[in-house]
Amino acid sequence: MKTILIIFIALLSNFCYSQVDVNLILNHQYNGEQFMYSQNYQDENGNVINISRLQYYISSIELTDNSELNIPLSDVYVLANGNVSNYSLGSFDVSSVSKLEFDLGVDYTTNHGNSNNYPSDHPLGPQSPLMDWGWPAGYFFLVIDGTIDDNGDGIPNKQFQLRSLGDIMLQNVDYLNGAYESLNNSINLALNVNIEKWLSGIDLINVGIDHSSSGNNLSMCNNTINNQVFQTINPASTDYFNNVIDITTDYNISYAPTINYKLNNNLDFNLKIFNSIGQLVLKTDNVGFEGNYFIRKELKNGNYFAVFYNDQFNYKHKFTVIR
Amino acid sequence: MNIKNFIFILLFVTIYSFTKIEIYKPNHFPEPFIPEQNQLTEDRIKLGKKLFFDPILSRDSTISCSTCHNPRFAFTDRKEKAVGIKGNVVNRNTPTLTNVAYNNSFMLDGVNPSLENQALVPFHEKNEFDLHILIASDRLLNDSAYVDLSMRAYGKNPSPYVITSALANFQRTLISGNSKYDQHINNNIVLTESEAKGKDLFFNKLHCTECHSGFNFTNYSLTNNGLYEFYPDSGRIRLTGDINDRAVFKVPTLRNIEVTYPYMHDGSINTLENVIYHYMSGGKNHENKHEILKPFFLNTDEVNSLISFLYTLTDTSFINQQ
Numbered sequence: 001m002k003t004i005l006i007i008f009i010a011l012l013s014n015f016c017y018s019q020v021d022v023n024l025i026l027n028h029q030y031n032g033e034q035f036m037y038s039q040n041y042q043d044e045n046g047n048v049i050n051i052s053r054l055q056y057y058i059s060s061i062e063l064t065d066n067s068e069l070n071i072p073l074s075d076v077y078v079l080a081n082g083n084v085s086n087y088s089l090g091s092f093d094v095s096s097v098s099k100l101e102f103d104l105g106v107d108y109t110t111n112h113g114n115s116n117n118y119p120s121d122h123p124l125g126p127q128s129p130l131m132d133w134g135w136p137a138g139y140f141f142l143v144i145d146g147t148i149d150d151n152g153d154g155i156p157n158k159q160f161q162l163r164s165l166g167d168i169m170l171q172n173v174d175y176l177n178g179a180y181e182s183l184n185n186s187i188n189l190a191l192n193v194n195i196e197k198w199l200s201g202i203d204l205i206n207v208g209i210d211h212s213s214s215g216n217n218l219s220m221c222n223n224t225i226n227n228q229v230f231q232t233i234n235p236a237s238t239d240y241f242n243n244v245i246d247i248t249t250d251y252n253i254s255y256a257p258t259i260n261y262k263l264n265n266n267l268d269f270n271l272k273i274f275n276s277i278g279q280l281v282l283k284t285d286n287v288g289f290e291g292n293y294f295i296r297k298e299l300k301n302g303n304y305f306a307v308f309y310n311d312q313f314n315y316k317h318k319f320t321v322i323r
Numbered sequence: 324m325n326i327k328n329f330i331f332i333l334l335f336v337t338i339y340s341f342t343k344i345e346i347y348k349p350n351h352f353p354e355p356f357i358p359e360q361n362q363l364t365e366d367r368i369k370l371g372k373k374l375f376f377d378p379i380l381s382r383d384s385t386i387s388c389s390t391c392h393n394p395r396f397a398f399t400d401r402k403e404k405a406v407g408i409k410g411n412v413v414n415r416n417t418p419t420l421t422n423v424a425y426n427n428s429f430m431l432d433g434v435n436p437s438l439e440n441q442a443l444v445p446f447h448e449k450n451e452f453d454l455h456i457l458i459a460s461d462r463l464l465n466d467s468a469y470v471d472l473s474m475r476a477y478g479k480n481p482s483p484y485v486i487t488s489a490l491a492n493f494q495r496t497l498i499s500g501n502s503k504y505d506q507h508i509n510n511n512i513v514l515t516e517s518e519a520k521g522k523d524l525f526f527n528k529l530h531c532t533e534c535h536s537g538f539n540f541t542n543y544s545l546t547n548n549g550l551y552e553f554y555p556d557s558g559r560i561r562l563t564g565d566i567n568d569r570a571v572f573k574v575p576t577l578r579n580i581e582v583t584y585p586y587m588h589d590g591s592i593n594t595l596e597n598v599i600y601h602y603m604s605g606g607k608n609h610e611n612k613h614e615i616l617k618p619f620f621l622n623t624d625e626v627n628s629l630i631s632f633l634y635t636l637t638d639t640s641f642i643n644q645q
Contacts, residue, residue: 120457253455
């Protein structure tokens with residue numbers, strides 16, 4: 001009798017608290033095309049631009065299920081990157097999702113906390129490139145760095161940096177109604193992220209280096225809601241399964257750059273980095289197929305090669321360190 | 324040694340290492356705020372001090388915290404603007420660390436909320452250490468002395484948390500309260516005629532204490548002191564977007580002011596005499612200028628007396644400490 005009771009309680013608790021994996025899929029697009037760091041685009045004024053860095057925080061995520069029950073995903077923070085589509089949010093007791101709501105940025109308390117209190121693999125921990133400005137404690141909520149053609153020669157070589165910081169930048173994205181995909185004990189919250197909408201109305205030629213709460217950064221963050229940067233994808237759509245191969249280097253930390261990579265969907269890769277004379281500098285296994293690899297090492301000046309490889313594929317990417 | 328004795332000694336060392344200690348402070352100073360998670364201990368202070376003076380934290384290992392925060396100059400550098408690695412110039416004057424444990428905001432525009440947070444700034448500032456905090460902690464992981472001290476101080480290997488916490492811990496011990504002025508109010512040490520006259524001007528005739536008040540000679544507020552009509556450094560507004568925050572900077576302590584020249588957020592005034600002349604002029608017009616700033620007149624003798632009094636705030640035991 002006792003055993004039966006235990007089994008009954010176990011089954012009941014399993015029934016009541018069935019956990020499913022919840023994934024956020026961010027399909028970064030520019031003017032409807034799959035976004036790549038290595039590709040040039042046009043701004044709304046027809047100027048050629050290249051975006052070298054797109055990063056933003058998503059927090060205070062709340063799901064609404066089909067019975068209108070709100071399910072907050074407490075303490076879940078996502079640091080999204082333009083070349084990364086798939087983010088695991090964890091396992092939650094949810095069976096369906098009819099609405100997704102979140103903040104772009106982080107809440108006041110977190111924003112006034114200390115990134116050093118988090119481990120380096122936590123979205124709020126120390127990042128490279130940096131997501132906390134340092135001078136004021138606080139995170140960049142949204143970063144778009146790049147270059148733009150300012151003289152009509154078609155070459156984007158004038159730098160711009162939009163890095164928004166300050167509590168007033170926080171945006172509540174609460175319009176994402178729709179049926180979200182439920183597959184094999186997981187729920188995929190798939191969204192298109194229309195990057196050009198963030199940049200609408202901003203004169204990128206004259207932005208320069210703008211790390212602040214004011215002007216262009218405020219416009220950019222306000223565009224999140226005003227222009228509906230995020231859009232729910234029809235579950236039947238397969239847009240976000242597009243395969244692109246994109247490997248670029250972020251030199252924000254010049255002596256220890258970050259390699260942004262997006263490779264063949266759902267395959268795992270290993271990474272080796274060689275110097276110009278073929279000596280192995282570092283080797284890391286199982287880096288997945290998309291990510292941002294911070295070379296946590298002080299490299300000397302020179303050319304290097306990052307090689308992503310597995311049984312099927314081998315991709316070589318050259319980068320140069322100038323300290 | 325038997326196992327019982329070994330465990331006893333281990334326990335003693337562990338308890339001793341993590342036992343919090345009281346901060347040294349003069350009786351006429353209030354208790355400073357010490358975060359619960361970073362209480363002062365001998366080992367934490369020791370680690371913080373070692374880090375503070377060690378150039379290992381800068382990318383090319385040429386400068387340390389103490390390069391700009393030199394104890395001999397009350398933890399400033401006597402430069403108009405701070406200079407980091409490769410001679411790179413920072414765009415602000417180095418603030419003193421005198422009694423920094425009592426500050427409620429950090430950086431000259433008060434945009435940083437804690438000493439622990441502030442400790443990260445020089446690492447990532449390209450014109451200062453220019454060394455990613457994760458790479459800095461990796462360097463310390465390769466140094467057995469740091470690993471040992473870090474374990475004793477925080478029970479962890481060197482990490483960004485340990486580095487910034489230890490630096491903050493050490494800085495909270497930088498208490499200065501033994502100047503001639505302190506001895507005057509505590510032990511009735513007599514001021515000279517000029518110092519006494521300056522004291523009277525400071526506390527009774529002028530409006531200095533409107534901002535430079537209390538035991539630490541600051542009310543910790545942010546204000547504009549009419550230095551310029553147009554500021555190249557707009558300060559706090561960059562973070563808040565609030566026009567009331569344009570070109571407002573923290574009121575600094577006047578303790579050890581004799582040795583912390585040049586003055587102002589940008590180090591633009593070299594002498595105390597010229598600082599006084601600036602305030603005598605009433606300052607330049609600015610939308611956020613403090614309302615108390617109006618032109619006034621002091622004769623040369625009064626200016627000298629005021630300076631004499633300010634010199635009584637010099638704490639030689641503080642600036643000569645090892």
